[in-house]
Amino acid sequence: MTETTKETDNRIKSLFLKGFDAKEIASMLSLKFEDVEKELKDCDKLDINKNSNELYSELQKDLSKLVLTEMNKDKRDVSVVLNAIKLQAELQEKKLSLVSGHSSEVISKDYIYKRDDEIKTLKDQGMSEEDIAKKFNVGILSIKQALDRVNLKLPETLRSLSPSIISETIGLEREARIKILQETYDNKYPRSKVRDIVNKIKNGTR
Numbered sequence: 397m398t399e400t401t402k403e404t405d406n407r408i409k410s411l412f413l414k415g416f417d418a419k420e421i422a423s424m425l426s427l428k429f430e431d432v433e434k435e436l437k438d439c440d441k442l443d444i445n446k447n448s449n450e451l452y453s454e455l456q457k458d459l460s461k462l463v464l465t466e467m468n469k470d471k472r473d474v475s476v477v478l479n480a481i482k483l484q485a486e487l488q489e490k491k492l493s494l495v496s497g498h499s500s501e502v503i504s505k506d507y508i509y510k511r512d513d514e515i516k517t518l519k520d521q522g523m524s525e526e527d528i529a530k531k532f533n534v535g536i537l538s539i540k541q542a543l544d545r546v547n548l549k550l551p552e553t554l555r556s557l558s559p560s561i562i563s564e565t566i567g568l569e570r571e572a573r574i575k576i577l578q579e580t581y582d583n584k585y586p587r588s589k590v591r592d593i594v595n596k597i598k599n600g601t602r
Contacts, residue, residue, distance in 0.1 A: 408435045413451040439455045458483050481537055486560050488538075507554060512542040519543060541566075548573065554581055564590045568597060 404425065415463045418436055422429040459480045466472050466480075511532065518528050525539045532539075535570050541563050548562070548570060554577050561580060564587060565573040576597075 405435055408432055409450075410454045412436055413454055456487050459487075460534050481535070482563075484495065484535075485538065485541075485563075488534075508542075508559060509545070512546050515539060515542045516546045550574070550577070554578065557581060558587070561585075561587050561590050565594055568594065572597065 404427070407425060408421055408427075411424065412418075414544055416424070418432045419429060421427070421431045421436075425432075461479050463480045466476050493510055515528055515532070518531070519525070523531075525543075529536050529539050541559065544566060545559065545562060550562070551574075554562075555572070557577060557580060562577065565576055568576070576590065579585065579593075585593075
C-alpha cells in the first residue's frame with residue numbers, strides 16, 4: 397500500500413471535512429481507495445464540534461488564498477476581496493459559537509465585547525492597529541470593527557446581535573445605525589435584510 401505524504405494527508409482530511417466521501421477523494425487526488433479509507437479512520441466523524449471547527453478553519457484558509465490571488469492581479473476585484481474578508485469574519489464567529497457550554501449570544505457579550513474593550517485600551521495607550529492585530533492574531537479589519545463597536549456604545553440588548561450585522565451599518569450616522577439595529581433585533585432581520593436597508597439609505601431611497 398502506498399504511503400501518503402503529510403501534504404496529501406491534509407488534503408484528504410480537508411476534502412473529507414468539506415463533505416466528500418472516500419471514493420470521491422480517491423478519484424480527485426488520484427489515490428487508491430484503500431489508502432484514503434485508511435487515512436480517514438483517524439477522523440472522528442462523531443465529534444461534530446471538532447470537525448465543524450476544522451471545517452471553518454479550512455474554509456478560512458481557502459478564502460485567504462482567494463484574497464492573496466486577487467490582490468496579486470493587475471486588475472483586482474475589490475468586491476471579491478471585501479466579500480472574502482467578511483466571510484472569514486463570519487466563519488470566525490461560527491468557530492466561537494462552538495465553544496463548549498456557551499451560546500453564540502453569551503460569547504458575543506462575554507468574549508467579543510471584552511476583547512473589544514481590551515483593544516480600545518491598547519489603542520488609547522498608543523499601540524498601532526497593526527500591532528494590536530498581531531497581538532490578537534486577527535486582521536486589521538477585525539481591529540477596526542472592534543473599535544467601531546466600542547465607539548458605537550450599543551445598548552445592552554443590541555450586543556447580542558451578530559458583529560457581522562453590526563458592521564453592515566458602518567458608514568451611517570450613529571442614530572441611524574442604532575435605529576436599524578433596534579429594528580433588526582425586534583424583527584430578527586437576517587444580515588441580507590440589514591444590508592438592503594443600509595444600501596437604500598445610502599442611495600437615498602428609504
